[in-house]
Amino acid sequence: MCSRHIGFILLLTLLFSAVKISSKFEFTNFECKSLDKSFDDFEYCHLKSFNRSYKYLSLKVKLFKTPIRKVKVRAILFKRYNGYKPFMFNITVDACRFLKNTKSNPAALYFFEFLKPYSNMNHTCPFDHDLIVEKLEVGFVNHQATKVLPFPEGDYQLETHWIAYDIDRAVVKVYGTLS
Numbered sequence: 089m090c091s092r093h094i095g096f097i098l099l100l101t102l103l104f105s106a107v108k109i110s111s112k113f114e115f116t117n118f119e120c121k122s123l124d125k126s127f128d129d130f131e132y133c134h135l136k137s138f139n140r141s142y143k144y145l146s147l148k149v150k151l152f153k154t155p156i157r158k159v160k161v162r163a164i165l166f167k168r169y170n171g172y173k174p175f176m177f178n179i180t181v182d183a184c185r186f187l188k189n190t191k192s193n194p195a196a197l198y199f200f201e202f203l204k205p206y207s208n209m210n211h212t213c214p215f216d217h218d219l220i221v222e223k224l225e226v227g228f229v230n231h232q233a234t235k236v237l238p239f240p241e242g243d244y245q246l247e248t249h250w251i252a253y254d255i256d257r258a259v260v261k262v263y264g265t266l267s
């Protein structure tokens with residue numbers, strides 16, 4: 089095949105992927121659960137719809153045993169087929185090490201970029217205050233999930249475990265649909 093053909097096929101492929109990734113993400117549910125109420129508890133955890141295009145997540149978790157110097161976060165992505173099945177990753181990140189140098193872990197950085205503008209967790213350990221995520225917008229997630237790293241369409245659940253001193257203290261689940 090001559091190089092002009094290859095160029096054309098490449099162009100078509102690019103156009104096709106441009107169409108494919110112009111999809112839309114929507115939050116469908118949001119759940120937070122403390123697994124150790126002597127350690128942490130959620131003051132609020134909600135998904136709000138302002139209007140069709142403006143939906144956001146907020147949460148506030150109170151920490152009772154501050155300062156916290158050892159934190160790990162496990163993130164597991166599920167995709168729905170017949171029920172939710174693990175999909176693509178199940179990673180555990182040492183959050184204190186990561187926050188010292190966010191460039192050290194590109195996968196964790198991808199998710200941290202979602203949270204950073206909306207939370208008060210964007211500093212190095214220790215954590216000596218309640219944690220908040222305020223109005224994490226769907227439009228922003230849309231950009232991250234469809235433009236920065238395209239995902240296939242479907243129903244997703246991102247399950248995160250917040251582990252302090254190697255004990256699982258809270259679970260936060262975000263449900264969404266990419267269509």
Ligand SMILES: *[C@@H]1O[C@H](CO)[C@@H](O)[C@H](O)[C@H]1NC(C)=O
Nearest residue numbers: 137138139140141142143225
């Ligand atoms: C939805 O609400 C946001 C925030 O108030 C506003 O900026 C946006 O224009 C609204 N969109 C529609 C379609 O009403």
Ligand SMILES: *[C@@H]1O[C@H](CO)[C@@H](O)[C@H](O)[C@H]1NC(C)=O
Nearest residue numbers: 162164173174177178179180
């Ligand atoms: C995720 O990984 C952890 C640690 O390896 C394991 O205990 C857990 O069962 C895994 N979860 C899923 C849903 O695969």
Ligand SMILES: *[C@@H]1O[C@H](CO)[C@@H](O)[C@H](O)[C@H]1NC(C)=O
Nearest residue numbers: 204205206207208209210211
């Ligand atoms: C960290 O969070 C605060 C409060 O939400 C925000 O004002 C600040 O710009 C953030 N800093 C970075 C580096 O993202």
